[in-house]
Amino acid sequence: MRNFILKNENAIYHECGYSCDNALFIDIGGIRFFLTDARYGIEAKELAKNCQVLQVQRGLIKDAREFLRDKRVKNLTFDPCDFSVAEFEELNKNSKINFKPKPNFSQISRILKSEDEIKILKEAARLGAKCFDEFAKFVREKGEGMSEEELFFNAEFIFKQKGSLELSFSPIVAINENAAKAHALPSKKRLKEDDLLLLDAGVKFKRYCSDRTRTACFTADFSFSKEQKFKNQKQQEVYEIVKEAQSLAIKAIEIGKKTKEIDDVARKFISKHGFGKEFFHSTGHGVGVDIHELPRISMKDKTLLKAGMVFSVEPGIYIENEFGVRIEDVVVVRENGAEIL
Template sequence: MNYILRDENALYYECGYSSDNAIFVSLGSEKWLITDSRYTVEAKENVKGAEVIEASDLLGALRALLRGRGTTKLLFDPKEWSVSALDTLRGKLPHVRFLPRPDFSHRKRIVKSPEEIALLRQAAELGREGFATFAKYLGLFGLDRREKRLHFEAKAAMSGYGEYDLSFDPIVAIGPNAAKPHALPTDVVLKEGDLLLVDAGLKYRRYCSDRTRTLFVKEGAAFDDEQHFSSPKIQKAYDLVRKAHDRAIEQARAGMTGARIDRLAREVIEKGGMGEFFVHSTGHGVGLDIHEMPYISARSGTRVEEGMVFTIEPGIYIPGEFGIRIEDMVVISGGRAEIL
């Protein structure tokens, strides 16, 4: 198979190394990583199964490589390439047919190897520890702090105070701000009795974790699954989200479509009378990227298989009032969903 890749995680998956200025080329059994002189020493130390080519003009080196081997067909992911770069390649290589394959690398990576699952499991464990560290901070110093400060402290705790990269910028939202699924931090101050939603993750050897918890803020509060809110409306919503989360994980099976698993969660919230407030899909794949295939959505016809890793994260968001989400990563193992 002949293909070219430019996305950093796609490159890393192919050869164990990436940089922000590189192209991976596969022509049958021959493979190359083209990069510039800033990265060649490190690349030669880390690249596996491919030859490193140093070039100041990456596209020029790619053209020379393709001409030299008489390549006539080449797959690429249009999401990775700019219009300008493709126009340049097509203009100089009129004999090559460039065949678009959206999500080419994601499709290759959709089933995780045992080694990848072990890395994702470790990322999830470290992520849980990060939540516990942040909970300790909240218990000691969290009250009367602004969301912006809590967001900063969440980043510090989740990274192991600089030990790990983050999977994404954490979401730390109080009360009404939590009704925005991807809320940005504000100047709102945390008070006892508030609802607090935290969505965060870290990277372990480049593999991501992703977890969300919603808690009732009180002395000794923790990111436990069981929470008791003073508002009956919030408690009802929380219990529905938790039931939807648990049902989807308990009943998910290999061979089900993403749409069917989404339905397992969505039916609970709809039957509870809050379906209109579940505004996003139930989950997404996780790996080298924080959002990968398979997608657990109402439109997903992908059948989940052994070794696929994805999130289950139902939520209820009532604008101006509150938002609730509970999220865990799972792997299909032995035909069922196992929480990582």
């Protein structure tokens, strides 16, 4: 059985159901330990499952080094993405441990979601979609004349549901040419009739993330439905290309295919219509307790699809100084194809 150490909050949470911003999780031959300081000690003892909670005295890394020395650990797997150079040097100081670097080993171990996890992810998706509808209602009633900054503020407020939900990430709210920036920051640009509005947002349910993007035309009956009618003909054409590219990619998902094959379907369709250079990111990414995890649905990734993998499908076209369109849903791989969460 592999000995390992974790520092990433979400990786720790996945192991024991609790994490905080100053903790280490150590597994030695199946015996599990949660190290943290006095600020989190009581809560950790209440919430961390199937592990022994140890309260550090001199500092997290120093006490962990002494703990490993006392346990006479010889080999220890760690994720080099977890630790700063200074932290690792301190952990390894005067140590005889053979530290084995394995990037993303926690994400690799949880790439296949259980049915319980999928139920949680479905509920996160349902709650996120409900927030999209609530924000659409707000935009219909009060959005005209608001700046992206004001819309962003209200999107955050609505998606947090008075504090009952956390955000998967900071929402992206972008109008017209700002939507050509895939991760646009909100500006003072104001929403007016017939503008294109892109929203990318998600919520967390039991620490699992939702992720969704819709692009819509601001009219009196504004909604985030996939059926959109833009007055601008070019926007309509590009929108239909992206929508079809997403649909084709989702239909192409099946067990045994390489992730790059799914990316190829969306990318080739968009390229065929002359917008290959304007689709400059991957088609999707894994979603779980991390908003970005494995697998990667990209041009170079050759991961074989298996039942239980959960990831986004989000092709886009971004025309600088004009507008951008992205449509995104999260899917789970099933025996007979993809199920949209």
